[in-house]
Each structure stands twice: as structure tokens, then as C-alpha cells.
Amino acid sequence: MPTPTPAAREVGRRIATIRRARRMTQADLARASFVSLPMIKAIERGVRTPSDDTLDSISAALTVDPSHIVTGSTRTDSRVHASIPAISAAIAALDIPTDDPPRPLYELSEAVTQLTECRLGAQYARIAEHAPQLLTRSLAALHHGTGADRLRAAQLLAATARSADAVAYKFGHRDLSARLIDLMRWAASQTEDRIAQATAAYVRTETFFAARAHAQGLAALEQAIDASPSPVGRDTSAARGALHMRAAVIAGRADDSDAAEQHLAEARRLGDVLPEDSYEGTRFGPDSVRAHEVSVAVSLGRDHIQAALDVADEWTPPDSMPAERRSGFWIELARAQVWAGRPDEAFESLKVARFIAPQHTREHPWAREAAATIRRLKRADAESLTAFTEWIGAV
8 A cells, every 4th residue: 555645645634624615525525526435535535636627626515715725835826827827818819709609598697707706715726627617618609699698698708708808807917917908808898898998997996006106996886887778786786895995905004084985984884785795706794894994994094994903803805705705804804913013813814825826826926925925024933934934935
């Protein structure tokens, strides 16, 4: 019998931990991943190392990115970067109809929904794998569709472009991100759906964050709020509330505390009457507003960090919140804790962020900055800190 190696044991331990958290038996995981039960057992014992294909299958069944299982691996990084030319090619000829017959909309809709779930779960490798083909198929459906089918195809294209943008933006391909956002905005304009257009305005803010054009971004969001549908129902209230949350954060970056508080107060008002839910893939509700209170406080700078610490003292994101947003909360809290002179607490927050969404944490500049600062403050400290800073690229 093969002797387990430390690396294989660690991979097996992580798979078993995530499986139990999902309340799955080994047999359940075997069925969901299409991997034999003896193989699952051997992997969890550490006597077998999963191949790339097996790891992908297990990760998909557990709804996590492969990097959540093989934390030190750069597989996700390399697969994402390798997919960028294909994503770019898929949208290069967006205005040229193809001769390929479009897939049935119900099939396309199911695939786009799965891609959106990958985005919310920070499963970037899976997005990278499927986004090029889904962009091509969504464009084909739009070009060939008429009437209600064309409107639906435009919605699916906008959602696909948003998921692809999550990969491009998080991994530093800002030019491609801007092109995908333009595609999303164009597709949203074809839907005749003002909620889809509000969603596109929400995502467009990334271009202002990237350019550090925070005042202009705030102005654009306030225009989008004015153009959004009246908050008379659940979806329209969530659409406007999400825009107010985003406006509060970018107002903080613009050092406009009055605007930040006004938008945050409006988001609270709308969030208090809604259950935590999502519209078009954007989460909104009381918990999302609480998470953004930390974002706003950190965006406003060191003089406002107590507000972030106060939120964390009485509330933490529930497991039902999308992984990317939960991870972002802990990263922003770590930044506040570093500023407050609490490096030990900050390191614990970064470790929680990594556990929730490893690749999101690894690619986040604030996480890298916080880790580097903690390492400087505690240079002779635990080996685990050194390993973390090496993993995140802060040394």
C-alpha cells in the first residue's frame, strides 16, 4: 500500500472537511463527482493524489474552486491566465453573426446560471473554463433570436459577460475587464429591462475603481440610481439598494464622508424591509448592508476604522452569503485591524478569508498588503505567518 505523503494527507483532509461541512457522505461525493468510492476513500486517507481532472470533478461536486483544496497550487492562476485569449477572441467579433445554429435557450440559461453560481462562490478556474464558449453561444442566441427570445438572450449575454469579467478583473486583466463591462452594458441595453441596466451600472464601477476615478464613479452611480426603477417591489428595491451600497463605498474612496453616509443610510432603509436575497446575481439585504458598512469605513481611511471594528464585534457574515463577499469582509476587517495595531487579529481574519475563498484572497491587493505589514511587525513570529505571506505573494 502506498505511504501517504504530507501533501497528499493535507489534500485528503481538506476534501473530507469540506465534504462534511456540506453534509455529504463519501458515497454522496463519489456519485456527485463521478469518481469511484474507493478512489474517494484513498484520496481522503492521503494514499492517492487526485489528478487534475479528478480534482476538478471533486471541486465541482463540493462547489469550491480547486485552489480551496490545493491551497499552495498555482493551477487556478495558470488556467485563468491561459483562458484570457479565448475570452478576448469570443467577444472580438461580437457584432458579426455566425452561421452556427444557437443552442436552445433553456440549455443556455442553465449553463449561465451555473456560471453565475461559480462567480458567487469565487470558483474562478471553472469560470475561465466555460466563459469563452458561453460568450460565443450567448452572442449567437442574441444574433439569431427575435422577440422575447432575443430579450432573454440579451439577459444571458449580460450575465455571462459579468461572470467573465470577475475573472478578468480579479486577475489583473483590466483592459479585457473594461471590454467585458462594455459588452455587459450593451447587452443590458438590449434587454429593455431597467433592473439589468442597473446591474450593469453597478459592475461598471470597477472601471472607476481601477482608474482611481472615484469622484467620477460616484457621479455615474448617482445617475444610475436616478435612472433605476422606483423601489416598489422586491427586485426593484434590491436593485436600487445595491446601487446605494456601491455608491457608499466609492464615496468613501473619494473621501466624501457625507455622501458615503447618505448612500449607506438609504441602503439600510431599503435593506431593512427585504430578506437577504439576490437579483441578477447581486446579493442585497440586511447582511449585505452590514458587510458594506465595513467596506465604507475602511474606504474612508484610518480615522473611521472603529466603525469597522464595531460592526465585526457584533456581526459576522453568515454562511449563506456568497463566498466572495464573505471573504471580502474578512479582508477589509484585516486592513482595519492592522491600522488599529492588532496584527494577530488581522492574521486570523486573513486566514478566515483564505478558508472561504482562497483565490479571491490571494488576488486581493489589500490582503497582500495586510499580510506584508503583519510580517514586518512580527518578523520573528510563527512559521505559519511566513508560509501565508509566501502563498499570497507578499514576500
